[in-house]
Amino acid sequence: MVASLKCIEENCRDIVSPMSKAYVCPTCGGLQDVVYDFQIDDPEEIKHLFLQRRLSNHLLDLSGVWRYRELLPFCEDVSKVVSMQEGNTPIYEAPRCAEYVGLKQLHLKHQGLNPTGSFKDNGMTAGVTQANLLNSRMVACASTGNTSASMAAYASRAGMKAVIFIPDQQIAFGKLAQSLDYGALTLQLEGDFDESMKLVKEITQETDVYLLNSINPFRLEGQKAIIIEMLCQRDWQVPDRVVVPGGNLGNSASFGKAIRELHDLGFIRKMPMVTIIQAQRANPLYQTLIDHSPRLVPVEAHTLATAIKIGNPVSWKKAVRAMDWTQGWCDFVSEQDIADAKAMIGRDGIGCEPASATTVAGIKKLIRTGEIDPEEDVVAVLTGNLLKDPDYATNYHQDSLYEEATYRNELLEKKDKVRSTFANAPIKVRADKEEILKILNL
Numbered sequence: 001m002v003a004s005l006k007c008i009e010e011n012c013r014d015i016v017s018p019m020s021k022a023y024v025c026p027t028c029g030g031l032q033d034v035v036y037d038f039q040i041d042d043p044e045e046i047k048h049l050f051l052q053r054r055l056s057n058h059l060l061d062l063s064g065v066w067r068y069r070e071l072l073p074f075c076e077d078v079s080k081v082v083s084m085q086e087g088n089t090p091i092y093e094a095p096r097c098a099e100y101v102g103l104k105q106l107h108l109k110h111q112g113l114n115p116t117g118s119f120k121d122n123g124m125t126a127g128v129t130q131a132n133l134l135n136s137r138m139v140a141c142a143s144t145g146n147t148s149a150s151m152a153a154y155a156s157r158a159g160m161k162a163v164i165f166i167p168d169q170q171i172a173f174g175k176l177a178q179s180l181d182y183g184a185l186t187l188q189l190e191g192d193f194d195e196s197m198k199l200v201k202e203i204t205q206e207t208d209v210y211l212l213n214s215i216n217p218f219r220l221e222g223q224k225a226i227i228i229e230m231l232c233q234r235d236w237q238v239p240d241r242v243v244v245p246g247g248n249l250g251n252s253a254s255f256g257k258a259i260r261e262l263h264d265l266g267f268i269r270k271m272p273m274v275t276i277i278q279a280q281r282a283n284p285l286y287q288t289l290i291d292h293s294p295r296l297v298p299v300e301a302h303t304l305a306t307a308i309k310i311g312n313p314v315s316w317k318k319a320v321r322a323m324d325w326t327q328g329w330c331d332f333v334s335e336q337d338i339a340d341a342k343a344m345i346g347r348d349g350i351g352c353e354p355a356s357a358t359t360v361a362g363i364k365k366l367i368r369t370g371e372i373d374p375e376e377d378v379v380a381v382l383t384g385n386l387l388k389d390p391d392y393a394t395n396y397h398q399d400s401l402y403e404e405a406t407y408r409n410e411l412l413e414k415k416d417k418v419r420s421t422f423a424n425a426p427i428k429v430r431a432d433k434e435e436i437l438k439i440l441n442l
């Protein structure tokens with residue numbers, strides 16, 4: 001067997017079989033890594049193999065995760081792989097965003113162009129494949145939306161039952177619609193994400209249901225492919241920096257592990273810095289770092305970027321490790337910064353969800369503070385698709401986006417308006433040719 005599960009705690013490092021259903025260390029309760037005895041002698045040969053596979057129509061090769069299977073070799077029986085041809089996402093040059101933030105050049109890797117519209121698919125193909133290897137019939141997660149949408153789809157593909165726990169009233173509409181359509185049993189709970197998370201952990205610990213939150217180390221194995229694919233697309237030219245939004249911090253954790261392994265195996269000579277951007281009022285990682293705290297400093301999370309509205313992130317220790325390994329850092333941005341950055345990404349013809357726009361907003365901030373050099377080669381990872389949360393975009397462009405708003409079918413209360421700096425509101429016009437030509441200045 002080439003894979004095992006290893007505790008990340010320095011004073012434990014306990015190793016268990018990958019066929020254990022536990023998702024934390026049975027000895028100390030710490031987070032676990034999937035670790036391997038990699039069978040790779042010549043990285044250049046493997047790079048060539050990855051490139052060759054892009055000509056193949058084999059299901060595994062069509063996946064932007066399993067194409068790189070030598071770097072996540074936990075599934076020996078490939079007939080168990082559950083794939084929807086995830087990954088395969090483009091890297092776009094974003095000249096308007098580059099100018100906006102003050103960089104000479106900026107590249108955006110758009111994970112929102114995955115089968116269910118977020119990077120969660122990269123992880124979910126791995127997580128559901130592991131559930132399949134364990135013969136699980138039922139899988140569960142707590143979610144701010146995208147994890148549940150993705151898990152619902154992959155569980156259905158695999159013929160498993162999906163149970164999702166979502167915080168009441170706090171999930172973007174597109175994501176809820178997906179979970180319902182993909183046939184998941186959807187439980188809307190009173191309270192916030194952190195409370196849903198606590199419950200689903202208890203329930204999966206006590207039953208046969210398999211947990212597919214990002215605390216599940218196999219999901220993070222799939223997300224490593226975001227980094228691997230990005231490097232393949234750049235012919236292994238390593239960028240100076242990779243910028244990623246921070247919510248539960250699984251993606252940041254996974255990027256760190258991917259970069260470390262690629263470096264240790266000789267695929268790359270330098271490590272790109274992993275820079276994590278949180279929302280200002282959902283910034284527990286930042287608080288923990290500036291306090292030099294050995295424990296997480298949880299916060300009560302508030303942000304319109306619901307995908308990162310998390311006050312008690314489960315993978316924070318792995319995220320700290322990722323920053324240590326790569327000389328990275330973490331910062332936060334305001335709701336105003338997020339909204340304007342998102343509109344600017346839109347002007348480059350690229351649609352993302354609010355959480356994804358923290359990256360461009362964060363780069364702008366770090367250039368202002370001198371942390372990032374304008375000449376740097378930076379790749380920002382856009383995590384989710386615009387259509388996940390169309391309300392946010394239409395509200396912004398029609399000058400009606402509020403940091404605090406309560407709805408019950410209609411807007412009940414609104415507070416702290418976000419300025420619509422780059423508003424592009426629709427224009428009401430009579431169905432009259434002359435009038436339209438006047439508006440068009442023709």
Ligand SMILES: *Cc1c(COP(=O)(O)O)cnc(C)c1O
Pocket residue numbers: 118119120146147214245246247248249250251252307308353355356383384385
């Ligand atoms: C899940 C998610 C995040 C946060 O990722 P973490 O791994 O939890 O830090 C950010 N953006 C989008 C769109 C997401 O779906």
